[in-house]
Amino acid sequence: MAKIKHNNFLDTVNEVFTDAKEQGVLHLYAEGDSFTGRKIRIKQKDLFHFGTTGYLGLEQDERLKKAAMDAVYKYGTQFPLSKSYISNPLYAGLEEKITQLYDAPIIITKNSTLGHLGVIPSAVEDGDAIILDHQVHWSVQSAANVLKTRSVPIEMIRHSNLDMLEDKIKKLSSKYKKIWYMADGVYSMYGDVAPLDELMELCNKYPQLHLYLDDVHGMSWAGKNGTGYVLSKLDELPDNVLLFGTLSKTFGASGAVAVCTHKKRYHKIKTFGGPLTFSAQLEPASVAAAIASADIHLSPEIYMLQNELLERITLFNTLLSKTDLPLVEENNSPVFYIGTGMPVTGYNFVNRLMKEGFFVNLGIFPAVPVKNTGIRVTISRHNQAEEIKSLVDAMVYHYPKALEDTHTTSDKVRRAFKLPTLDETPKKKVHEEFRVVYEKTIQDVDMGEWNKLMGGKGVFDWDGLLFLENVFTKNKLSENNWDFHYIIIRDENNTPILATFFTYALWKEDMLAPVSVSLKLEETRKNDPYYLTSQVLGMGSPFTEGEHIYLDKSHPDWKLAMKQMLDKIEELELKFNSNWVVLRDFENDDELSQLFHQQGFIKTVMPDSCQILDLHWKTIDEYPESLSTRSRKHFKKDIQPYEKHFKVSYSEASSEKLIDQFYELYTNVNKHNLALNMFPLPRKLFTMMSQHPNWEFIAIYLKEEFNEGKSHIPVGVMFCYKNLGVTYTPAFIGMDYNYTEKHQVYRQLLYQTIKRATRLGFKKIDFGMTASFEKKKVGATIIPKVAYIQAKDNYSMELMGVMENN
Numbered sequence: 001m002a003k004i005k006h007n008n009f010l011d012t013v014n015e016v017f018t019d020a021k022e023q024g025v026l027h028l029y030a031e032g033d034s035f036t037g038r039k040i041r042i043k044q045k046d047l048f049h050f051g052t053t054g055y056l057g058l059e060q061d062e063r064l065k066k067a068a069m070d071a072v073y074k075y076g077t078q079f080p081l082s083k084s085y086i087s088n089p090l091y092a093g094l095e096e097k098i099t100q101l102y103d104a105p106i107i108i109t110k111n112s113t114l115g116h117l118g119v120i121p122s123a124v125e126d127g128d129a130i131i132l133d134h135q136v137h138w139s140v141q142s143a144a145n146v147l148k149t150r151s152v153p154i155e156m157i158r159h160s161n162l163d164m165l166e167d168k169i170k171k172l173s174s175k176y177k178k179i180w181y182m183a184d185g186v187y188s189m190y191g192d193v194a195p196l197d198e199l200m201e202l203c204n205k206y207p208q209l210h211l212y213l214d215d216v217h218g219m220s221w222a223g224k225n226g227t228g229y230v231l232s233k234l235d236e237l238p239d240n241v242l243l244f245g246t247l248s249k250t251f252g253a254s255g256a257v258a259v260c261t262h263k264k265r266y267h268k269i270k271t272f273g274g275p276l277t278f279s280a281q282l283e284p285a286s287v288a289a290a291i292a293s294a295d296i297h298l299s300p301e302i303y304m305l306q307n308e309l310l311e312r313i314t315l316f317n318t319l320l321s322k323t324d325l326p327l328v329e330e331n332n333s334p335v336f337y338i339g340t341g342m343p344v345t346g347y348n349f350v351n352r353l354m355k356e357g358f359f360v361n362l363g364i365f366p367a368v369p370v371k372n373t374g375i376r377v378t379i380s381r382h383n384q385a386e387e388i389k390s391l392v393d394a395m396v397y398h399y400p401k402a403l404e405d406t407h408t409t410s411d412k413v414r415r416a417f418k419l420p421t422l423d424e425t426p427k428k429k430v431h432e433e434f435r436v437v438y439e440k441t442i443q444d445v446d447m448g449e450w451n452k453l454m455g456g457k458g459v460f461d462w463d464g465l466l467f468l469e470n471v472f473t474k475n476k477l478s479e480n481n482w483d484f485h486y487i488i489i490r491d492e493n494n495t496p497i498l499a500t501f502f503t504y505a506l507w508k509e510d511m512l513a514p515v516s517v518s519l520k521l522e523e524t525r526k527n528d529p530y531y532l533t534s535q536v537l538g539m540g541s542p543f544t545e546g547e548h549i550y551l552d553k554s555h556p557d558w559k560l561a562m563k564q565m566l567d568k569i570e571e572l573e574l575k576f577n578s579n580w581v582v583l584r585d586f587e588n589d590d591e592l593s594q595l596f597h598q599q600g601f602i603k604t605v606m607p608d609s610c611q612i613l614d615l616h617w618k619t620i621d622e623y624p625e626s627l628s629t630r631s632r633k634h635f636k637k638d639i640q641p642y643e644k645h646f647k648v649s650y651s652e653a654s655s656e657k658l659i660d661q662f663y664e665l666y667t668n669v670n671k672h673n674l675a676l677n678m679f680p681l682p683r684k685l686f687t688m689m690s691q692h693p694n695w696e697f698i699a700i701y702l703k704e705e706f707n708e709g710k711s712h713i714p715v716g717v718m719f720c721y722k723n724l725g726v727t728y729t730p731a732f733i734g735m736d737y738n739y740t741e742k743h744q745v746y747r748q749l750l751y752q753t754i755k756r757a758t759r760l761g762f763k764k765i766d767f768g769m770t771a772s773f774e775k776k777k778v779g780a781t782i783i784p785k786v787a788y789i790q791a792k793d794n795y796s797m798e799l800m801g802v803m804e805n806n
Helices: 009-022 062-075 091-102 112-123 138-150 162-173 196-205 229-234 263-271 284-297 301-321 343-356 385-405 410-416 447-454 462-471 515-525 558-576 590-598 620-626 629-645 656-672 683-690 745-760 772-777 794-800
Strands: 039-042 045-049 106-109 129-133 154-157 179-184 209-214 241-246 256-260 335-341 361-363 373-378 435-439 483-490 496-508 533-539 549-551 580-586 602-612 646-651 695-702 716-723 727-735 764-769 781-791
Touching: 009 343, 009 590, 009 602, 045 385, 062 284, 091 106, 091 256, 091 284, 106 112, 106 263, 112 138, 112 209, 112 241, 112 256, 112 263, 129 138, 129 162, 138 154, 138 179, 138 209, 154 162, 162 179, 162 196, 196 209, 196 229, 229 241, 256 263, 284 301, 301 385, 335 343, 335 385, 335 410, 343 361, 343 373, 343 385, 343 590, 385 410, 435 558, 447 462, 447 496, 462 483, 462 683, 483 558, 496 558, 533 558, 549 558, 558 590, 580 602, 590 602, 590 781, 602 772, 620 629, 620 745, 629 646, 629 745, 629 772, 646 745, 656 683, 656 695, 656 716, 656 727, 683 695, 695 745, 716 745, 727 745, 745 764, 745 772, 772 781
Parallel strands: 129 154, 129 179, 179 209, 209 241, 533 580, 727 764
Antiparallel strands: 039 045, 106 256, 241 256, 335 373, 361 373, 435 483, 483 496, 496 533, 496 549, 580 781, 602 764, 602 781, 646 695, 695 716, 716 727
């Protein structure tokens, strides 16, 4: 089975965050000698603060400050002992008050991240299963992943997709004792909330279902005694719900709190709880501040504070309702999200608002899907009516300018968030003198020009694409019917700047995922062959590999040409309602990476491309001398001695019986090669190959002495395309795995391909992707490749292997 390196999620996030940092909207430092909460000083400028998560403003309450200072003088800056041994003198009072607050057993933790790491492995038992909402906070996902080492299955559903959740519950219910669904009460980016009524109905329907709810963003501003959004809906906490709240953020102090009414589970967590045992405890100042905040929460004052905040939230909602700003989620939480779509638009909008005197947060991947970038505005009691009104006025003024600066429209943004469009009047396009040529068949594209721009690469010269159009149409199975789309962008002199082609085809969503993921999914596909498959608008095609785009980067306006290509692709994406757009097989290029990211794409690693770039030897006898010393030894040991085992044939036309044999060999490889998990190609393809002058088959047979009675049956075949007399392309391979190791079938096919290309006078060989280690040993140059992917949600990105898989 071929092995490829897979995308490093942290590398992806590093690139995204680095870009945002360079744009001046991330990793900033607050300045000044004091802080009131109403304003924040950044780059020597005072900005109204619309980015806090201290929604009630309690972090600036004089009572909390005084309590913290008194505790420092009495007990020091910290109490450096584990709570398993002894707690500082203030802890008992805090636990008593928080228990009173919730009217339920509680456990205080250092923070929510360590709390989840302590609670989840204790609460979830061997024999249980976990289902994660894809937008549940990273700290919950990270803690849940620890349980993989205990063989606890971790499934994931698209955000708040209850149908998907119920399907997962049904699937797991017969195998596992308890099924834990983990979600947020209030989600930190959009401000949307968990569908608690529906979740409780599912709990009644499926007694195995337990809920683990992180409600840190619902804390204090909602619920009885400020116990949060979840308890505002549930009234009391049932045994099958484990709740997490916070003593920081809106509560105004530090720490977190787990609430658990199940006595046995509570005792187990409280007694040990991993980091709850070994981590340092809260500092005396934090405990004292939390006690002071708890006193406020236990008094009628909390409802006055909630109402004051609600007045500001209502004002902001009312003002927004009179605008065309794309508010993604309408609710009464203090979190608001204004969509910008592309990251570059988000950067522009945030910077404009900062210059105008307002600080807001940027919502960016991986917290949100990359094309769902936007600004998160949080409302707190610090904000006054006048600056709330001024912020709305500033957004109304600057939002269309940010769209114009970044060559997008409000309707494009709205479509990205599935919001109603405004049916805008199309505005004049930048560089209208550019001509975008779009065709749906290669027959409408000039052959000479296409081959000049795109010839000599893989199987997508003009003849190769006409062949593919004829193969992948009018087939019985949906995965074998593709739409082709050709794009050429010309400047005012009619000179091509860019040329490429796309296909709209059915892909397995795990095509680039690790093999372990595909193995699991293929088991499900035995009964449901289209499980987790999607129509994808992809550069190139599922059949082809290589440089699928001609781009003249010497042209001063190449970036604008690229953006026009993306505009055309977005138009097609909307027409087809495609879940994915994939730009494939690029070499690493910092300029392109930044451009694609800012336009809403995330980079992921592809299998390496393998090419012999120059068949400079005159005869095949000279070939071994072109190899490195190590590769020459490999050739003499593992290739040359085995050549005598085989008979080799080269053929174009073949009998139906032989095509059946070739097809069986191909399907063997397709089933084994999950590193690039694709639908099997139709048999029709191989019949049409045998009838096409540009295709030929290199078939190898074991001689009678090595395969008695079966020497007439091929054990390996290479399907090769002859591209304009320049590039010899072994596009696919077939093998009988019963003979591969003993007779080195794969290596012999590589060598026979080199011999054939040499004899025919080709200049280079495009060996394609996967198995780069073996191809390097026969002299191929390894060229790292990347793809840029845009999906409608992060669940899809995770499945594809772009993000970490759970």
